Each structure stands twice: as C-alpha cells, then as structure tokens.
Amino acid sequence: MQPNRRPDVCGPADVCVRRGRLVIGRLLARIALGCALVGFSVAVAAQAPLSVPPSATVAATPYRINPGDELEILVWGDERLQRTVLVLPDGTFAFPLVGQVNAAGRLPSDLERVITAGLQPQYKGPVPQVTVSVKKASGYQFSVVGKVRNPGTFTPGRYVNALEALAIAGGPAEFANPGAARVIRKSGDQLYVVPLRLQDALRGDTSRLGPNEIPRIESGDTLVVP
Numbered sequence: 001m002q003p004n005r006r007p008d009v010c011g012p013a014d015v016c017v018r019r020g021r022l023v024i025g026r027l028l029a030r031i032a033l034g035c036a037l038v039g040f041s042v043a044v045a046a047q048a049p050l051s052v053p054p055s056a057t058v059a060a061t062p063y064r065i066n067p068g069d070e071l072e073i074l075v076w077g078d079e080r081l082q083r084t085v086l087v088l089p090d091g092t093f094a095f096p097l098v099g100q101v102n103a104a105g106r107l108p109s110d111l112e113r114v115i116t117a118g119l120q121p122q123y124k125g126p127v128p129q130v131t132v133s134v135k136k137a138s139g140y141q142f143s144v145v146g147k148v149r150n151p152g153t154f155t156p157g158r159y160v161n162a163l164e165a166l167a168i169a170g171g172p173a174e175f176a177n178p179g180a181a182r183v184i185r186k187s188g189d190q191l192y193v194v195p196l197r198l199q200d201a202l203r204g205d206t207s208r209l210g211p212n213e214i215p216r217i218e219s220g221d222t223l224v225v226p
Contacts, residue, residue: 063108064106065104065134068086071085071103080096081097083096084135087103092104101114108132108134140157140158141153142217142218142219142223143222144223147173148173148176159217166225172202178198178199182195182223183224185218
C-alpha cells in the first residue's frame with residue numbers, strides 16, 4: 001500500500017512556472033496602466049486654468065500715510081537727498097530744498113509728485129526720479145478695550161476690519177457681549193460711534209451682513225466690547 005501524498009495543485013513544475021509568470025505579467029500590466037493614468041491626470045491638471053476665488057483677485061486698498069509712519073525717500077542719482085523720515089504727529093515731515101511736506105492721508109505717489117515739484121527750481125532739466133516708500137507702517141494703530149482676552153493698542157502693519165481687530169485682541173472674553181460692540185472713531189476733535197454686527201459674523205452667518213457692518217478699522221479707532 002502506497003503512502004498518502006498531497007495532491008499537486010500546480011501539476012508539473014513547468015506548469016507552475018508558466019502560471020506564475022502569467023500572474024506577474026498581469027500585475028505589471030495593471031501597474032503600468034495605473035502610472036499612465038496618473039501621468040495623464042497630472043498633465044491635464046497642469047494645462048487646466050487655475051480657478052481663483054473672486055475675493056483673491058480684488059486689488060488691495062492702497063495704503064495712506066499716517067502720523068508715526070517711517071518713510072524712505074530716494075532721489076535717483078543724488079545721495080544727498082536720500083532720507084528716512086518720520087511723519088510727525090501733525091502729519092508732516094521736513095525734506096531738504098522742499099521744506100515742510102504734508103503727508104497724512106496721502107499716498108506715496110502723491111508725495112513723489114509734491115517733492116518733485118518742490119525740487120524743480122534746483123534743476124535746469126527734469127528732476128531725477130523721486131521714489132517714496134513706506135518703510136514702517138507704524139502709524140496705523142488702533143485700540144481694543146473692554147471684555148476681550150488681550151486688550152491693548154495694536155500696530156498690525158496692514159489694514160484690518162473690526163472682526164480681525166477683535167481676533168488680534170484674543171477674541172471676546174467670558175461674559176462679553178460682542179453684539180453690542182462699537183467702534184469709537186476720531187474726526188478732528190470730535191468722536192462718533194460706528195455701529196457693528198459682530199455677533200452674526202462670530203456665528204458664521206454672513207448672509208445678512210452688509211458691506212459696512214464689519215467696517216475697516218481706521219488709524220486711531222477704538223473697538224469697545226462691553
């Protein structure tokens with residue numbers, strides 16, 4: 001009586017080898033097809049136009065100079081007239097051969113024209129190009145007071161709205177009432193109140209907010225959160 005033997009699943013050895021090669025070939029074919037599809041998708045994505053949200057294409061608000069800003073002024077070709085100046089609390093600064101320049105509320109390009117006109121009598125021909133840039137926007141400041149986590153005066157270096165100002169101050173503290181928040185704004189020697197609707201924004205509901213209900217913070221504003 002012959003001993004029991006396990007049945008040969010593959011059969012002869014050469015049959016097993018052929019089957020193994022067939023399986024491996026199919027796997028390699030699938031991998032190659034997957035790589036080709038991935039490469040095609042990448043190529044299509046690269047050629048497709050980039051979709052940019054409308055808000056990202058809106059030009060930023062030009063920065064207007066504030067008292068306390070530090071300006072860099074260059075007159076090309078004349079190193080004697082290259083200056084870094086600080087805008088005084090009255091909104092002016094002094095520049096050689098031009099005198100006192102009123103800068104507050106103006107754009108850098110406005111100051112370039114003013115300085116060019118002031119230098120014109122000093123040149124027989126055209127005045128060299130004048131460039132004015134804001135080196136430090138330290139004059140744009142606002143305060144946040146009341147029931148916020150980090151009250152104080154802030155210099156963000158960029159324009160912010162009332163909601164961003166609240167976030168910079170750490171957000172509302174416990175028992176705060178953001179729905180009653182107001183901005184106190186100075187206009188000359190007078191103060192007036194700017195109403196807000198922060199409560200809806202904090203809930204994530206912007207459907208009823210108008211363009212002026214989360215206003216931009218102006219330099220010198222005070223956000224009050226009761």
